[in-house]
Amino acid sequence: MKKEIITGIIFLLVFSLTLVNTHVLENLTTELLELVEQSRIYAEKGDWENAISKALEADKRWHSSDPYTHIVVRHSEIDSTTYAFYDLLKALYSEEIGEARGAYMALEEHLKTIHHMDKITLGSIF
Amino acid sequence: MAIVFVRTVIVFVVLILSMRLMGKRLLGELELSEVVVAVLISDMASHPLQDIGVPLFNGLLPVIVLLCCEILISGAIVKSVRFRALVCGRPSILIQNGKIIQSEMKRCRFTVDELTEDLRKQGITDISKVKYAVLETDGSLSILPYATENPPSAADLNVQVGDFSIPYTIISDGNVIEHNLKDSGHDMQWLNSQLSIRNINSPKDVYYMTVDDFERIYILTREPEK
Numbered sequence: 001m002k003k004e005i006i007t008g009i010i011f012l013l014v015f016s017l018t019l020v021n022t023h024v025l026e027n028l029t030t031e032l033l034e035l036v037e038q039s040r041i042y043a044e045k046g047d048w049e050n051a052i053s054k055a056l057e058a059d060k061r062w063h064s065s066d067p068y069t070h071i072v073v074r075h076s077e078i079d080s081t082t083y084a085f086y087d088l089l090k091a092l093y094s095e096e097i098g099e100a101r102g103a104y105m106a107l108e109e110h111l112k113t114i115h116h117m118d119k120i121t122l123g124s125i126f
Numbered sequence: 127m128a129i130v131f132v133r134t135v136i137v138f139v140v141l142i143l144s145m146r147l148m149g150k151r152l153l154g155e156l157e158l159s160e161v162v163v164a165v166l167i168s169d170m171a172s173h174p175l176q177d178i179g180v181p182l183f184n185g186l187l188p189v190i191v192l193l194c195c196e197i198l199i200s201g202a203i204v205k206s207v208r209f210r211a212l213v214c215g216r217p218s219i220l221i222q223n224g225k226i227i228q229s230e231m232k233r234c235r236f237t238v239d240e241l242t243e244d245l246r247k248q249g250i251t252d253i254s255k256v257k258y259a260v261l262e263t264d265g266s267l268s269i270l271p272y273a274t275e276n277p278p279s280a281a282d283l284n285v286q287v288g289d290f291s292i293p294y295t296i297i298s299d300g301n302v303i304e305h306n307l308k309d310s311g312h313d314m315q316w317l318n319s320q321l322s323i324r325n326i327n328s329p330k331d332v333y334y335m336t337v338d339d340f341e342r343i344y345i346l347t348r349e350p351e352k
Contacts (some may be wrong), residue, residue, distance in 0.1 A: 004201035011194035014187070075179040 021072055022118045026103075028065055030114040032058050033108060040104045043092060051100075052092045059085045073114055081110040134180050137171045140186055144193045159203075161212055163196045214263040223260035226274075234261055245269060293336035293344065300330040300348065310337050319344075 039054035062085060068080055088103035133252040142220060167186040167189055174185035202254045203210045218230045220241060231241070241259070262299060280287045294310040295303055296317065302306065307317060317329065324345060 001201070004198060007194050007197040007201075011198065014190055014194070018187075020311070071181055071183050074181065075183075 001083070018034045022115075022120065024068070025072070025118055026115050026120070028069075029060075029111045032062060032111050035061065036104060036111070038108055039088075039092075040100075041095065043100050043104075046097075048092060048095050052089065055085070055088055055092055059089065069114075072118075074117075077110070077114055081114065133175055135177070136182065137175060137185065140189055141167065141171055144189055159196060159199050163192050168193055215284075217263060217268075218261045219258060220261050220267070221253060221256045224256055226253065230261075236261060241267070289340075291339035293338040293342070294335070295336050296303040297329050297332040297335035299333060302329045310339075312337065 014119050035054050035058035039051045039058065042048075044049035052082060062081065064080075084103070084107040088100065091100040091103045136203065146349050155193045170188040170192070171185050174180045174182045180312070185350065190274075199213060203213060209304060219233070220227055220230055220236060225236070239283065240252075245251070245253065245256070245259070248269050255271050255275045256269055260268045260270070262268055294306040296307050296310065296312075297303070298337070304313075321327070321329065321332070322342060326345070328349060329335075331348055332342070332345060333348045336344045
């Protein structure tokens with residue numbers, strides 16, 4: 001019985017950790033999406049300096065989470081998101097609003113996908 | 127490449143630990159839940175080995191979850207007869223008093239060919255000599271012939287035979303198994319005296335040695351190296 005109780009605790013603990021992981025990823029992507037949104041507002045106003053600053057801040061935050069994301073997120077998703085950051089920065093440095101709008105959309109989609117992939121919904125389960 | 131190497135070692139260790147924790151049953155005849163776990167684990171664990179883009183944790187997590195499920199289900203099976211019947215099913219009597227129970231055969235989707243094959247494997251060619259044939263929950267067929275068809279035992283023949291005991295392995299390939307030596311009620315002094323009686327200098331010169339509860343000793347010395 002002792003073995004079963006310990007296993008039951010481990011079972012619940014593992015499930016709790018998966019929920020914590022989903023929450024951590026949600027917080028991370030929400031934080032990044034907010035920074036990207038702030039960058040977009042500056043870019044729309046033509047304030048390229050602040051737009052780049054916010055985008056770099058988001059990029060730095062993204063890279064600082066590497067040790068965690070590499071354990072829990074598919075590496076292909078991490079690479080796609082990193083490239084999306086570089087594409088956005090490229091568009092911002094070249095001060096091309098049209099290109100930047102597309103890069104913002106691509107980056108936002110990548111960030112949302114990272115969270116949605118791990119979120120428990122009927123769609124993601126089935 | 128180094129990643130694949132390290133991952134393979136980690137997955138191997140985790141699988142060995144998992145199988146060990148699941149117990150000996152998984153290594154022998156499998157119940158339904160154990161078959162499910164064995165099939166799933168082998169597939170799940172291989173994915174992160176083949177694709178280094180998949181986090182290793184994605185392969186290990188299902189193994190841990192399956193291990194927990196298996197231990198919990200095994201525990202519930204031991205505790206509850208109803209749950210056991212639900213998960214493992216019940217044994218089915220396919221032959222009773224020399225007659226095949228056709229409804230049970232149909233229910234178990236067991237063909238006459240399979241039945242006769244299993245009977246032949248146990249040396250029975252005549253169904254009418256079988257009192258019971260039971261299809262066990264692990265899929266094996268237990269065949270119980272009529273008492274008159276069973277070979278007589280020593281007790282039936284009133285023959286006096288010596289009892290037996292399981293021998294303790296005392297030396298295996300030159301190594302003294304100390305806990306077996308202790309369990310058999312002996313010590314190193316006894317062992318050394320037994321070896322010297324047989325002109326053996328050291329346990330290293332013995333390939334295999336056993337002793338049973340009746341002090342019957344079996345010793346096989348090492349073959350000289352060529």
